[in-house]
Structure formats: structure tokens, C-alpha cells
Amino acid sequence: MSDTARTILLVDDHAVVREGYRSMLQKQPGLSVIAEASDGVEAYRLYKETGPDLVIMDLSMPGIGGIEAIRRLRQWDKRAKILVFTMHQNAAFAVQAIRAGASGYVTKTSPPETLLHAVIDALAGKIAISPDIDHELALSHLAGERAAADLLTAREFEVLRMLLAERTTDEIAGTLHLSPKTVANLHSMIKDKLGVSSDIELVRLALRQGILTQIDLGEG
Amino acid sequence: MSDTARTILLVDDHAVVREGYRSMLQKQPGLSVIAEASDGVEAYRLYKETGPDLVIMDLSMPGIGGIEAIRRLRQWDKRAKILVFTMHQNAAFAVQAIRAGASGYVTKTSPPETLLHAVIDALAGKIAISPDIDHELALSHLAGERAAADLLTAREFEVLRMLLAERTTDEIAGTLHLSPKTVANLHSMIKDKLGVSSDIELVRLALRQGILTQIDLGEG
DNA sequence: GGCGGTGCCGGGAAAATTTCACGACCGCAC
DNA sequence: GTGCGGTCGTGAAATTTTCCCGGCACCGCC
Numbered sequence: 001m002s003d004t005a006r007t008i009l010l011v012d013d014h015a016v017v018r019e020g021y022r023s024m025l026q027k028q029p030g031l032s033v034i035a036e037a038s039d040g041v042e043a044y045r046l047y048k049e050t051g052p053d054l055v056i057m058d059l060s061m062p063g064i065g066g067i068e069a070i071r072r073l074r075q076w077d078k079r080a081k082i083l084v085f086t087m088h089q090n091a092a093f094a095v096q097a098i099r100a101g102a103s104g105y106v107t108k109t110s111p112p113e114t115l116l117h118a119v120i121d122a123l124a125g126k127i128a129i130s131p132d133i134d135h136e137l138a139l140s141h142l143a144g145e146r147a148a149a150d151l152l153t154a155r156e157f158e159v160l161r162m163l164l165a166e167r168t169t170d171e172i173a174g175t176l177h178l179s180p181k182t183v184a185n186l187h188s189m190i191k192d193k194l195g196v197s198s199d200i201e202l203v204r205l206a207l208r209q210g211i212l213t214q215i216d217l218g219e220g
Numbered sequence: 221m222s223d224t225a226r227t228i229l230l231v232d233d234h235a236v237v238r239e240g241y242r243s244m245l246q247k248q249p250g251l252s253v254i255a256e257a258s259d260g261v262e263a264y265r266l267y268k269e270t271g272p273d274l275v276i277m278d279l280s281m282p283g284i285g286g287i288e289a290i291r292r293l294r295q296w297d298k299r300a301k302i303l304v305f306t307m308h309q310n311a312a313f314a315v316q317a318i319r320a321g322a323s324g325y326v327t328k329t330s331p332p333e334t335l336l337h338a339v340i341d342a343l344a345g346k347i348a349i350s351p352d353i354d355h356e357l358a359l360s361h362l363a364g365e366r367a368a369a370d371l372l373t374a375r376e377f378e379v380l381r382m383l384l385a386e387r388t389t390d391e392i393a394g395t396l397h398l399s400p401k402t403v404a405n406l407h408s409m410i411k412d413k414l415g416v417s418s419d420i421e422l423v424r425l426a427l428r429q430g431i432l433t434q435i436d437l438g439e440g
Numbered sequence: 441g442g443c444g445g446t447g448c449c450g451g452g453a454a455a456a457t458t459t460c461a462c463g464a465c466c467g468c469a470c
Numbered sequence: 471g472t473g474c475g476g477t478c479g480t481g482a483a484a485t486t487t488t489c490c491c492g493g494c495a496c497c498g499c500c
Contacts, residue, residue: 013329014237014307014328014329015240015328015329015330015331015332016237016240016241016244016305016328016332016335017234017236017237017240017328018240019239019240019243019244019332020235020236020237020238020239020240020241020243021236021240022243023239023240023242023243024236024239085236087234087307108234108235108236108237109233109234109235110235111235112235112236112239115236153475153476153477154476155476155477155478156476163420164420167417167418167421168417168418169457178477178478178479179478179479179480181478181479181480181481182477182478182479184457184458184459185458185459185460185478185479186477186478187458188458188459188460191458192459197388198387198388198419199418199419199420199423200383200384200419200420200422200423201387202420203419203420203423203424204423373446373447373448374447375447375448375449376447389486398449398450399449399450399451401449401450401451402448402449402450404486404487404488405449405450405487405488405489406448406449407487408487408488408489412488
């Protein structure tokens, strides 16, 4: 194992960030970056092509997001090791990523040592969570803010996503073949269950929990 | 000018990104990174200390944001050259940055050549805008989506910010010493002027325009 | 000074929405 | 079968939102 370097696939839509990884990783002996992808689809293709020992992946990317990309990679190779390295200092994202099959979750604000440590841990089969996210996780538990997805029924969650993404109550009713009245009732029930009183709080909660990402906002 | 390298100050809260800049810039002869800062305050201190020829600055940072940091730097040194390099592919941010005194605006998704080109342009005193933002600017004009700040009166804008940040109509009325009725009327007028019909759309618009940043969302 | 335009503040009533209580259906577990 | 939870819809009350109004102050202009 000392003669053959461990191979790494970088996935990030920002060229400068990939350059940063590369620069940091090549200082470490025994690691070799063999490929780079800038979105989920390319990552999937290059993974199949190169079969790296580890994938370092960002979450926010155009097209299919990082979470979905993790899911697909793990579906194709059950033993794929994927380390999430992202700017989102958000426990909800970390939980989603780990559930999808990530081997670790490190924020970009972390010092280089933390990343290198996480890379080594991940390669050794361990789960690596950066300290700030550990802290976040503890906090969100203490605050009693349960994940919306756990609290709501499937139907309610679907309506919630549509409320956030789509437009009026009537349009949602049409799409879901429901009475506008029922959609309004669901809307009310959702706010009740999530403990918010206004739509503005609802959107903020959704953003915190990663149900709505700021990337979705562009096309209104 | 060929014997003395042009000096650069890097400002970004992500260590890996600074590493990426450094790696990319050192390939270019005649450029020298002399300092790095991870937030606005540190950037200000280091600028005064080192007096670089150019600052490369991210926008989203803890503490004082990038826009405010630009403003302060320019206040201290009217001729400071500041190149914004950010993930936000958002025309509104670009406009704010340029107004604050930035010499250019490049997105992190841009290829390395674009960054280098922008650096050279900025050092030469030119304004550099990356093509995707140019496109965004054109689009937002075509779509007729005017900046909220221009459309609203001072009072309306204040209420808008409070609606986004604060809580109920009554609380805002208390803080501003207004009748709840007036706040409700303002709220209605704001939505009318901005051309949205629901609070959810309002929040989305605010996020697009950078009135509310996702960083503000943490503490609810 | 007189006169329009605009922003600011709030009232009142109509209109729309939200909330609440209720009933019914369905699938599922016990 | 019975109970339970999720789903869907209705209607009526309560609240909020919207619309229209008048009053006030300020400003530029003739």
C-alpha cells in the first residue's frame, strides 16, 4: 500500500476549489488526484471510468445535487467512499449526506489539517464529521427542532415543497387533483406542525433544513 | 514593473479556496500573494499593514460581509483595487459590489483563465465583469425586475427588512411606533410594488436580490 | 402664495384567507 | 371487527388582507 498511491476523484463545480484541493492533497505523500468533475453526472461517469479509492464531493452543484450524486454512486458501488466537503455548516445537510451514504462531512471553513485527517479517516473506513457540525447537530437536538421530513406526512411534505417552489394554492390543487380548500388545510396543518405562524418563518425554516436551497431561487 | 511583482491580498473564509487562488496565481509570473485574510476585519487590518496592489475578495464571510468590507477599504484608500470573486451568480450582488467600489466581479464557476484575465484587467485599472454575470444583468433588465431598494420608499424598505427578519406585524408596529394597521398597509404596498402576491414569493425575491442572505437564516 | 405631486399615517368596509370543528373514507394492525 | 392514523372535503367563524378613503407634511414650480 505504500508503493501504490490512494486515488482520489474531486467533485466541485468551482475550478478554484478543485485547484485548492489538488494543491493541498499533493503535499501529502501517498495520495493522488486522478480525476476532477464539475457536476454530479460527470462525477458518476468518471467514477465508473477510474474507480477511485475516495471521492471528495461538494454538495451544491448544478444539475443533480451532491446528495443525489452520492446516492447514485453508492447504488452503483456499494463500497464507494465519499467524503463531503461543503460550505454548508448545517446539520440537516450533514444528516442527509450521511443517510445517502457519505463517509464523512467536513465544512470548507475547516483548516487544511482537518480535511487531510478526514481524508485519511475516510480511506480507513471511518466516518469523519468535522467538529463544527458535531456542535450543530447537538444544538439542533437541544433546540428540539425536528426535521420537517420526519414530522410531516408524505402528503404534507409534498404540499410543502410545492408551496415553496410553486405558486398559488389553486395551482397546487390542480397539479395534485385536490380541492383548493384541502391544500389550504394542509398548508395550515404544516405550519402548525412545524411551529411557525407565518409563511416567512416557514420559508426560513425550510432553508435552514435544506428543503429549499438557495440555488432553487433563481428561476422564481 | 517587470522586476517588482504586483502584490495581492486574498480574502476568503475558506482555507481551501485561498489555497486554490494561491496555486493558480503563482503560476502567473509577476504576481505575488503577500497576505491572506479570512474575514472582513482581518482584511482591513492586513490591507493597512501590507498595502497590496490588488485585493481578491469573497462576498459571503462571517462578521462583516464582503460588500461592507469593500466599502471600508475604499473609504480608507480611495484607490484600492478590489476584485470580487464569489459563488453568487447573482446580478444584484454584482451591482452592490460595484457600487461599493469593486473593480470587478467574477464567479467561482469561471475557468482559471477568466480569473487571471480579470486580475490583469483590474491591475490595469479596468472593470472586469465575468460573462455569466453580464448575461444575468441583461436578463434581469429584460425581465423588468427592478431592484427592490429603488422601487420602495425608505419606510417601505425598512418594513420589508423587518418582515424578513423579525416576526409579526404587531411587533414591527411596536418597534417602529406605528399602528399595526399601517404596517399591514405597508406590507400590502410592498408586495404590490414588487409584483408578488404571496409572502413566499416575497422571501424568494428578497433572497434573489440579496436583501436577505442565507447567512442571516441561522438564528431564526 | 397657490398648486400639483409624492410620501407617510391610519380608518372603515369589503373581500379573501386562515383557522377550526366535523364527517367520511381507506388501509392496516391487533 | 375494532381502533388508529392518514387523507379528503365542507361549512362557518375568525382573522387578515386588500382596497379606498382623508388628512398631514414636504418639495418644486409657476
